[in-house]
Amino acid sequence: MHSGFVSVIGRPNVGKSTLINSIIGKKVAITSNKPQTTRNIIQGIYNDDESQIVFVDTPGIHKPTSKLSKTLNNQAYYSIHDTDFIMFVVDSSGVGTGDEFVLGEIKKADKPVVLVINKIDLISKEELIKLVTDYSKLYDFSDIVPISALKKNNIKELVKVLKKYLPDEILYYGKNDITNKSIEFQIAEIVREKVFNATFDEVPHSITCVTDSIIRNNNAYNILVSIIIDRESLKKIILGSRGEKIKKIGTSARIEIEALLGKKVYLELFVKTVKKWREKEKYLTEYGFNEYKE
Ligand code: GDP
Ligand code: MG
Numbered sequence: 001m002h003s004g005f006v007s008v009i010g011r012p013n014v015g016k017s018t019l020i021n022s023i024i025g026k027k028v029a030i031t032s033n034k035p036q037t038t039r040n041i042i043q044g045i046y047n048d049d050e051s052q053i054v055f056v057d058t059p060g061i062h063k064p065t066s067k068l069s070k071t072l073n074n075q076a077y078y079s080i081h082d083t084d085f086i087m088f089v090v091d092s093s094g095v096g097t098g099d100e101f102v103l104g105e106i107k108k109a110d111k112p113v114v115l116v117i118n119k120i121d122l123i124s125k126e127e128l129i130k131l132v133t134d135y136s137k138l139y140d141f142s143d144i145v146p147i148s149a150l151k152k153n154n155i156k157e158l159v160k161v162l163k164k165y166l167p168d169e170i171l172y173y174g175k176n177d178i179t180n181k182s183i184e185f186q187i188a189e190i191v192r193e194k195v196f197n198a199t200f201d202e203v204p205h206s207i208t209c210v211t212d213s214i215i216r217n218n219n220a221y222n223i224l225v226s227i228i229i230d231r232e233s234l235k236k237i238i239l240g241s242r243g244e245k246i247k248k249i250g251t252s253a254r255i256e257i258e259a260l261l262g263k264k265v266y267l268e269l270f271v272k273t274v275k276k277w278r279e280k281e282k283y284l285t286e287y288g289f290n291e292y293k294e
Helices: 016-024 067-082 097-109 125-138 155-165 183-202 233-239 241-261 281-286
Strands: 002-009 042-048 051-057 085-090 113-117 143-146 207-217 220-229 264-273
Touching (some): 016 042, 016 155, 051 155, 085 097, 097 125, 125 143, 220 233, 233 241, 233 264
Parallel strands (some): 085 113
16 A cells, blocks of 8 residues: 655646546546636545555646735645645646746755646647657656546556655545545535636636535435625626526536535525625635645
């Protein structure tokens, strides 16, 4: 039995959350085509007969613009220094200045770095060879693995490579655990993802979701979730005309929550305004955003 912790580091939107979900085979991290969807450190846990790999998903490292962003960046750096090795995820769009910035930070941690080149479904073999060459010039990576997280290409190969870097011989979590996050948190994340996906760019990152209650009632669950917004004007966008958008959000969230819990779910969503919550330390604490603040 070998186990260990790996930081999943990379620019926003390269596919880190999609990759963790593909490896684990279940959804533990929410994904979206908008950067900075991942707010908390999500630990996805991969288990098989001979190993346990704990993935520490992080928000992308970026220049902080608000208190929330600063907390996000702290989490990313925290993770680099606290895990056994690093999985540096890039997409197939080519080396960018952002990569060099992130690598600069990674170097300081002085531990094995596995380069994962994601989204290879979007490029040709020749382009991939060029990418590998370009990245090899930047850093002496311990391993380089091209994959497609979305199409699940080469994921098994990647897991095999990651197993080389597991230093410990104990189980940190149960053999059936796939995340260390509470069920309340996972439910809130599912709703947040559905809000993001239903609203395109109209709703920026000024929303969060909180599970207010889960009540078991015979063979079903009654679940209340609040969607927190920072200004009244977002309410109309989330509700949609005659409430059709929130209804859609509720239906798609309910289906996933039922899959998660294995029971029928009655889901109620509330939209609440908390002015400028992003800037308010108090709310950041309340919603668990500075768990890992240094
Ligand atoms: P993160 O910010 O790094 O966690 O990125 P996400 O996992 O949220 O993914 C960002 C976007 O890239 C989503 O729209 C994904 O569906 C998409 N994506 C992820 N992996 C792949 C892939 O292998 N191929 C393609 N074409 N798209 C992908
Ligand atoms: Mg993510």
